[in-house]
Amino acid sequence: MTGEPLRTVPAVLARFDTAMSQFAAAFEDGQYVLWLGSGISRERVPNVYSLLENVIESLRVSIDPTDASCAYRSAFDQVLALANLTADEKAKVDDTVPFADWPLRERITAVLAGNYSKVLDVRVEGKPKDYLVWDVLDVPETYGSPGIEPDVEHYCIALLMLEGLVDSAVTANWDGLVERALSDLMPAFGAVARVIVKPEDFHLPKRPVELVKFHGCAVRARGDVNYRPMLIARMSQISVWATQQQNRPMRKRLESLYTERPTLMLGLSAQDANLHHVFGTAVEDLDRPWSPEAAPAVVLSEESLLPHHAHVLEITYGADYDGHAAEISESAVVGSFGKPTLLALVxxxxxxxxxxxxxxxxxxxxxxxxxxxxxxxxxxxxxxxxxxxxxxxxxxxxxxxxxxxxxxxxxxxxxxxxxxxxxxxxxxxxxxxxxxxxxxxxxxxxxxxxxxxxxxxxxxxxxxxxxxxxxxxxxxxxxxxxxxxxxxxxxxxxxxxxxxxxxxxxxxxxxxxxxxxxxxxxxxxxxxxxxxxxxxxxxxxxxxxxxxxxxxxxxxxxxxxxxxxxxxxxxxxxxxxxxxxxxxx
Structure with missing residues (x-):
């Protein structure tokens, strides 16, 4: 989108009335699938920058300065190496000072945010391979606690689901806030929604609403340790996710949704390789030609076009993207983040x-x-x-x-x-x-x-x-x-x-x-x-x-x-x- 970001609901409505009227009409006809990312929960659970700070600080305080082969020291150094610090910057690092007080804190977390899956894949010798995810980030409490309240975005999504305008949503989020919002508004939650976390869940009876949690669920992992391995965050998991046999039903469902229906992405960076594989395979089965008269195949609730999103548009539209990149980008970007977009849609x-x-x-x-x-x-x-x-x-x-x-x-x-x-x-x-x-x-x-x-x-x-x-x-x-x-x-x-x-x-x-x-x-x-x-x-x-x-x-x-x-x-x-x-x- 060209111009200033849209940060009020009336401004977003005005865009729906004009430049994005085709999208709005198609959405109101129940055509769009929601693809949800951490951005919709950023004010209820820690964002990626906070998570990275927690990882670095946890490793820092665990270092034994008297142990030259300290496992935490090794992991700490590996994480900092992913920040690509210059020699001068490395010289300024003082691991005796809390990370929150480092002059380079913002610079380091900004770089690591694009490599978060690599950070979480760093191993601490003697600890489980998901130690940074499960123990340091404390997934059960941080994302699965019943005390976490839904936010504006979750209630708006629930309203759109209950109004029959969204029947399928795909989410990479571990939290259970969409489900919580739905259950708050409709006590008979089980009669309304089917939540899919593992392949066997596809055997559950169909419901008016389907929520597919392809990166796992902290709420279920909190109560059942068998869901712990399904929490996807580490590079070693993401890189093989699309090829593992146990993920085939989930992958096929995501590909089907992306092939058959237009997509509205909210708070989703779409930088993970498994998502790119899903999108690429989906359009191989049925391409998505560009037409200015049709509702966009992909709509992004973003203030501007990010590189990862541009890549998704290129994958989706294939050969048409080269000749219509500017038009496609203009049609795809709402110009606003999740809160004003969802409030305007409701x-x-x-x-x-x-x-x-x-x-x-x-x-x-x-x-x-x-x-x-x-x-x-x-x-x-x-x-x-x-x-x-x-x-x-x-x-x-x-x-x-x-x-x-x-x-x-x-x-x-x-x-x-x-x-x-x-x-x-x-x-x-x-x-x-x-x-x-x-x-x-x-x-x-x-x-x-x-x-x-x-x-x-x-x-x-x-x-x-x-x-x-x-x-x-x-x-x-x-x-x-x-x-x-x-x-x-x-x-x-x-x-x-x-x-x-x-x-x-x-x-x-x-x-x-x-x-x-x-x-x-x-x-x-x-x-x-x-x-x-x-x-x-x-x-x-x-x-x-x-x-x-x-x-x-x-x-x-x-x-x-x-x-x-x-x-x-x-x-x-x-x-x-x-x-x-x-x-x-």
């Missing part, structure tokens, strides 16, 4: 589902112009949500403070979506503080509408209602505040003007509204709320009036039936006026 994909349902509901009765006016309201709502994903004073904050802000945003986003959809479907308010998530649809919406159990019509009306809310916000008629499952009486969201603050509830039909009243979340006699009912509301009986001013003289809540009002109006403008009238705006 917000964009949910909006596109709603937009599709809105268009399907209205396309045969309204003009394309009016349909687009309503769809623009959904985009306004999308952009409003995205504007809250990043702190306004990001340039004044430390990276850790920005990350903490984004974690709160993801938590709120999950709560609000779950609150809106649960109230809409059932009339019950979900438990406060929980992170359970019920997706809008468990597959791409173009597929979901063909299921007899999917409420296509009701969700179409809900999409129209949300579009009206978004239009009013964009035009300055009201501001929007999100709801909170801990305060259900405040609505699933609130619309505020200078004169009033209106709790809003979306419900599928009057039966759901009754359930909401019985649940105690909605009290019609309060008179300050707006209830938006998707389906047509039954005609009111004369002896039981339901106007805003009932027979008891008390003000009743506003009511707006989306289906009824859409049938009675002929344009987006008329429907918007009816909506404002019903809400008293």
């Amino acid at each position: 917000i964009s994909s949910l909006t596109r589902k709603l937009e599709f349902l809105l268009e399907r509901t209205l396309h045969s009765t309204w003009s394309q112009h009016d349909v687009q006016l309503l769809a623009d309201g959904l985009l306004s709502l999308r952009d409003y949500a995205a504007s809250h994903a990043d702190p306004r004073n990001a340039q004044e904050l430390e990276p850790s403070e920005i990350s903490q802000f984004q974690r709160r945003f993801v938590s709120l986003l999950i709560d609000v979506i779950h609150l809106v959809l649960t109230v809409f479907r059932t009339g019950h308010v979900p438990s406060a503080g929980g992170r359970r998530y019920e997706p809008l649809s468990d597959r791409p919406v173009t597929q979901a509408i063909h299921s007899p159990d999917f409420p296509t019509e009701e969700f179409g009306w809900l999409s129209i209602a949300l579009a009206l809310v978004g239009r009013g916000h964009a035009s300055g008629h009201w501001s929007i505040a999100s709801g909170d499952s801990s305060a259900p009486a405040n609505g699933v969201l609130r619309l505020a003007t200078d004169q009033r603050d209106t709790p809003v509830f979306f419900v599928k039909d009057t039966a759901i509204l009754t359930a909401l009243e019985l649940d105690g979340a909605f009290d019609d006699s309060r008179g300050s709320a707006l209830v938006i009912i998707a389906n047509e509301e039954p005609a009111t009986m004369t002896r039981s009036p339901r106007s805003r001013y009932g027979r008891d003289g008390k003000t009743r809540s506003g009511r707006f039936s989306v289906a009824s009002n859409t049938a009675e109006t002929a344009s987006a403008d008329e429907l918007f006026e009816a909506f404002k009238l019903a809400g008293g705006f």
